[in-house]
Amino acid sequence: MSKPLKKYKKELKSLFNNVPKEKKPVYDHICKTIDEYPNVDTMSYDELVEQFGEPENIYYQYINDNDLYSPVQKHKRSYKKIFITVLVLILIAxxxxxxSIAYEARKSFIDREVVEITYDN
Incomplete structure (x- = not known):
């Protein structure tokens, strides 16, 4: 494998490290596709970029095509989970x-007797 090809694949790999685990085979598929291209070992880095595109563009195109969440969106999702969890805990409290108040109210209920006093005249 030539140095330009190694550099190109290394850049791709560093970008695809952010992809969820179930989507990792995509990087392997992209590398396999690049390796199957004729005379890829003799190409310079610029020729690789011209033929396949910038590694960043490949990554962002994949992200957009597969509707994957950006890191910012992942944080928004985690904040929503935390908010919902706190809300549920408050409701439970x-x-x-x-x-507890209803139990104490029933426990402290005093039975009253009605006493009638009658006066004889």
Whole structure:
């Protein structure tokens, strides 16, 4: 493998490290496609870029085509999960507090007797 080809694949690999694990075979498929191209070992880096495109462009095209989340979107999703979890915990706390208050109210209920006093005249 020539130095330009190694450099090209190394750049691709560094970009595809951000892809989810189930999508990793895509990098292998891209490398296989590049390797099958005739005379790829004799090409310079510029010829590789001209033939296949910039590694960044390949990566971003793949991301856009497969509707993968960017790191910013992943953080937004994690914030949503945290928000929903906190909201559920707060609701559970309110329900437990309400049940506790209702239990204490029933426990402290005083039975009252009605006493009638009658006066004889």
């Amino acid at each position: 309110f329900v437990v507090e309400f049940i």
